[in-house]
Amino acid sequence: MTVHRGYRRGLFGLITLALALLFGTSDLSPGLSIGARAAQEEPFQACFIELAPHTDESDTSRVLAENCFDDPESAADFSVNLHARDSVYVIFTIWEHANFGGSSYEWYSTSGCSGDYGYDDFNVIGWNDRAGSARSACGRTVNLWEHTYQMGASVLINGYHSSLGVMNDQSSSWDTAN
Ligand SMILES: [Ca+2]
Secondary structure, three states: OHHHHHHHHHHHHHHHHHHHHHHOOOOOOHHHHHHHHHHOOOOOOEEEEEEOOOOOOOOOOOEEEEEEEOOHHHHHHHHHHHHHOOOOEEEEEEEEEHHHEEEEEEEEEOOOOOOOOEEOOHHHHOOOOOOOEEEEOOOOOEEEEEEOOOEEEEEEEOOEEOOOHHHOOOOOEEEEOO
8 A cells, every 4th residue: 555655745746846947837846946946146246446536515526437357267357456556545335245256346536535435326336235245445434324325224344344244235335434
């Protein structure tokens, strides 16, 4: 009897599998959907953006130069050359993951460390609710904001922050705080 039930379950399973394969209705493996989500992760990209200090009411600084790379080696080469230049002052950088991993987005100035800088809307650059670590430089403290246009909650970034706590995968804009 037990063997018979087992056989019937096995047959039923095979029919379910065949139907699922035929019609693409699969509730066979929760692992499949997890794999699909992982495959949707944004591809690697590292960007280096030169900003002008802003003078108007917008907290988005004018972009003077933009260099983006989709492979880590080219990004690293560019980064070394860029940061070796005396005129380059990094203001603020965000990374996709904790501990400065994954894609990154860096804003720098070539007019010294002073002036006000910021960026109003991470949606524009594909970084909304995405950053997992951040660094301010040039002696600046940066507000990292929950919402676009410097709204909602914020955390102060002063130097290297290998994780963002409550602001992990939440930040949507930034501006200099000092
Ligand atoms: Ca947000």
